[in-house]
Amino acid sequence: MKRQDLMKNKYVNFISDEHLLECVGNLNKSYLRAKNNITKRNFYSNKVDTIKLTFDAKFNDIDEESLIQSEILRQIDKSINNSIGTFHEQILGGIKGFEVGHLSGFDIKATDETLFADIKNKHNTMNSSSAESLFQKLSRYADDYKKSKCYWVQILAKNSFIELWKGEINGKEYSHSRVYKISGDQFYSLLSGEDDALLQLYKALPKAIKDYLHSIEHNNSITENSAIDEIKSETETSKRSILDQITFENYSYYLGFDKL
Template identity: 60%
Template structure:
């Protein structure tokens, strides 16, 4: 039977990924209450100044800060969501090697997820890990996937500076958008995900609602 949502993973798998992310949101909200907000060494003096000088209700400032903390805690879960989605594509799985997030089952592709704005020492360490692993898996491609980049970047990863530059011919840096397209062998895989998110979330929430009756 034809899939309702995406043509590269099953509807059941997609709904399970949504359910897992929803659970992460619930956990994050439960972990950050007003009580825990004040116990996290919040600068109440600054809070008062922000409220008075910016003419913003203190209660609204607190709510905004709680949302910011929830958003910060959920970022890792978004990365996990992409891992689970991509791990459901035929021929791929969530990485079992330490530090590898997604891999091809035939060991021709390995990927690590991260962001574009990370400290240089961490970036260099990730590159070194991929480059060293490339020496073991001589026929594989290796990707550093930028979760916060939705451009069309897909290029050989080069680290260093103008005087000293290092690369490995099978280690690439790629946007999350292009990575979806790369491993599905489609040109619109990420667009499919974006276009169907609202539909699948609504279907999932409707299922939750019906179970509560």
């Protein structure tokens, strides 16, 4: 597609409006799933630290219901972080000449197999073992595809850069002539040919999200964050505070806690 045709796009120059809206829609569905998954059972699955929540409530002067809602939102946020990475993969996979990996061992590749990439949303999401495993994986791609360059992409990096990935990991020296690490802005630019591609996306998102939400019918039957309603329902009969109810339901097998 010629650049002058792309310039007619409503949102960004490097992917179609339809593809961008599809990616926004996929992420919206992830948000809805995350919200609807926070039932009481799921909320309790990792054990709630009610001692910390007691400090939070008293030191920050937050009422218990608002506090629990914040904790629920924190759990939702953990789930959404993975979906944000997938959003970037889908956006980049919509650029002509590139495609998404779909559980193939890479996140993005060039259709002519001259590029392979693994995308991390944040620069600090890997421990040393994960970094070592990723380097080894990218090195294998570089060795198997002699004309390829392979990238560890950090969407949210501490600087703007593209450089060979080399150094010591777990006490071993690693380097490869075609294995790189790259910041999100540089990777968007590399694939799209647009220096400001990531900025374009950032500036387009409010409009694209608004347009997407206007295009769908809102389902009034969606129940979000049912955990708080389930817990409050229990307090009506137990006469406990919300925090005491959570503590009882999480730790009634602890000495004396069954008397709350």
